[in-house]
Structure formats: C-alpha cells, structure tokens
Amino acid sequence: MGDLGSVEHSSVMSNFLQKSGGYGIIDGGLATELERHGADLNDPLWSAKCLISSPHLIRRVHLDYLEAGADIITTASYQATIQGFEAKGLSGEESEVLLQRSVKLACEARDIYYDRCTKYLPDGIGNERILKKRPILVAASVGSYGAYLADGSEYSGNYGDAITLATLKDFHRRRIQVLAESGADLIAFETIPNKLEAQAYAELLEEDDIMIPAWFSFNSKDGFNVVSGDSLLECASIADSCKKIVAVGVNCTPPRFIHGLILLVQKESTGVSDEDFVSYVSKWREVGASLVGGCCRTTPNTIKAITRALSKESAALSSLQ
Numbered sequence: 446m447g448d449l450g451s452v453e454h455s456s457v458m459s460n461f462l463q464k465s466g467g468y469g470i471i472d473g474g475l476a477t478e479l480e481r482h483g484a485d486l487n488d489p490l491w492s493a494k495c496l497i498s499s500p501h502l503i504r505r506v507h508l509d510y511l512e513a514g515a516d517i518i519t520t521a522s523y524q525a526t527i528q529g530f531e532a533k534g535l536s537g538e539e540s541e542v543l544l545q546r547s548v549k550l551a552c553e554a555r556d557i558y559y560d561r562c563t564k565y566l567p568d569g570i571g572n573e574r575i576l577k578k579r580p581i582l583v584a585a586s587v588g589s590y591g592a593y594l595a596d597g598s599e600y601s602g603n604y605g606d607a608i609t610l611a612t613l614k615d616f617h618r619r620r621i622q623v624l625a626e627s628g629a630d631l632i633a634f635e636t637i638p639n640k641l642e643a644q645a646y647a648e649l650l651e652e653d654d655i656m657i658p659a660w661f662s663f664n665s666k667d668g669f670n671v672v673s674g675d676s677l678l679e680c681a682s683i684a685d686s687c688k689k690i691v692a693v694g695v696n697c698t699p700p701r702f703i704h705g706l707i708l709l710v711q712k713e714s715t716g717v718s719d720e721d722f723v724s725y726v727s728k729w730r731e732v733g734a735s736l737v738g739g740c741c742r743t744t745p746n747t748i749k750a751i752t753r754a755l756s757k758e759s760a761a762l763s764s765l766q
C-alpha cells in the first residue's frame with residue numbers, strides 16, 4: 446500500500462515485519478479480558494472506564510498478552526472519547542489526559558516486559574510465559590462513532606442521514622490528534638462499520654498531517670461487506686488511497702469469514718475455542734495475512750496458541766531452506 450510519499454509511514458510496518466520474521470501477532474480482546482478479571486464494564490465508556498477506575502488492570506492485561514507472545518498491543522482507548530468523558534463530567538483537559546494514559550499504560554507494560562526478558566533470560570517458547578525480546582508495537586485503538594453511541598450502531602453501521610462526513614470528522618478529530626502525539630507507534634482504527642467513517646478517518650489523517658501510521662480494520666457479518674452493507678472492497682480502496690494507512694483488515698468478525706475476506710483485501714487480519722481459532726490462522730497466513738490476532742472473547746491463551754503454532758511453522762519452513 447502507499448506510494449513514494451508514504452515511505453516513512455510504510456517503513457514502520459515493513460521494518461517491523463522484517464524484524465519479526467514476516468508476520469506479527471496482535472493481542473486478543475481487551476475489554477472482554479478486563480471483564481474476565483472482574484471489571485464491570487456496563488457503562489457507556491465500556492473498557493475506557495478502567496482508565497479511570499483500574500489502570501493497573503489494563504497494564505496487567507497488556508502484559509499478559511505480551512507474555513502470550515503478542516507483538517502488537519492495542520490500547521484501552523477503543524471507547525475512550527473526549528465527548529464520552531465530558532458526559533461523565535470530566536473537563537476536556539482531563540479527557541485528553543485519559544487518552545494519553547491509555548497509551549502510557551501500554552508503553553509501561555512493554556517496558557516491564559522488556560525488563561522481565563532481561564531478568565529471566567530469554568528462553569523463547571516453551572515455558573508458561575513467553576519472554577523473548579522482540580519488536581513490540583503499541584497501537585492506539587480508535588473505535589467508531591457507533592461505539593461511543595453504545596446503541597448497537599457499531600454493528601449496524603447505520604448512523605442515520607443526520608450524520609455526515611463532517612459530523613464524523615468533528616467527532617474524531619481531537620481524539621486522533623491526541624493519540625497520535627501520545628507515544629503510540631500507530632493508530633488502529635477498529636471495527637469500522639461503514640464507508641463514511643473510513644472516509645472521515647482517511648481525511649483526518651491527511652488534513653491533520655498525523656505523524657504515525659495507521660491501520661484500518663473493518664467488521665463484517667456476511668463475509669463480503671462491512672456491517673453496514675457497504676462493500677469491503679470500496680472501504681479497502683479508501684485505505685489504499687491514503688498513504689498513512691499501512692495495513693487493512695477485519696476484526697470482531699466470525700473467523701469462518703476471515704479467509705475469504707483476506708482474499709478480498711489481501712492485507713492485514715485479525716472468536717470460537719482456542720484450538721478452532723488457531724486452526725484458522727495458518728490458512729489466513731497462507732492467503733497473505735501478515736498480522737493476525739484476536740478480538741472480543743479471545744484471551745492471552747488464544748494468543749499463546751497462535752504464537753506457538755506460527756513459530757512452529759516458521760521453524761519448519763526455515764529448516765527446509
């Protein structure tokens with residue numbers, strides 16, 4: 446993806462993939478994992494509630510995913526919006542601090558992880574915890590306007606006629622700026638439900654000259670289109686025409702659809718039992734996915750199973766070379 450102008454942005458991902466042996470493992474569900482640890486996320490802020498009430502738990506879940514072998518961890522900002530925080534009575538400034546905190550927590554988890562790798566000596570794979578010094582990226586998560594609304598439109602992509610491109614850009618602008626300057630390595634636009642929102646993100650990345658790369662990840666419930674019914678191909682082409690986008694994929698989508706969806710977009714990709722999930726992953730790799738991970742209800746154990754399966758495969762491949 447991209448052209449000459451995108452060399453710097455695309456090099457972040459290509460350098461990462463090169464150093465990671467050609468593929469990267471993304472973490473699994475964050476919100477659902479926080480819930481599994483007892484957090485009550487029944488709130489319009491969903492996982493972002495923990496940025497206020499239990500940041501330590503967020504850090505711990507990031508660390509669990511790193512110790513399960515994830516190479517990319519996504520921040521707790523999915524449903525963290527300035528508008529959502531303000532609705533809780535926080536100031537604009539306080540809201541921005543919370544957005545920054547989401548990235549800081551992931552970076553801290555990475556630091557702790559690296560420290561553990563040094564202390565416990567890297568022994569690769571085989572123990573309970575995977576402690577292996579490797580490139581780790583922090584992806585600042587951005588959920589959709591529908592996620593903020595928390596009314597189900599995140600999975601219908603139907604915002605009604607009153608919501609225009611301008612509305613969406615105004616909604617997301619400041620949040621994206623803050624996350625881009627927070628120390629994250631890239632922005633992960635997740636669960637994008639329609640073309641209009643993809644367009645809004647692409648325009649913001651360009652107009653505001655966002656300095657870190659981004660990926661677009663759509664959700665689908667039919668294996669062909671994004672949830673709104675907009676064509677995945679058209680959505681992916683918006684990503685293609687934006688030089689700041691370094692990967693396109695799908696998340697929060699039934700795994701049985703993902704093989705076909707990758708064939709459709711031929712870029713990045715990202716729940717079922719851990720075994721079932723893993724059985725899909727090699728096939729996704731075979732058809733060209735460079736980035737694989739989980740979403741809601743996947744856990745550090747899912748990621749560990751993926752890590753093991755893929756590292757076995759790449760060891761087998763390199764012994765043939």
Ligand code: MET
Pocket residue numbers: 473474475476477492519523586635636697740741
């Ligand atoms: C509804 S998709 C949620 C994605 C987010 N990164 C999470 O795992 O919490």
Ligand SMILES: [Zn+2]
Pocket residue numbers: 696697740741
């Ligand atoms: Zn999800």
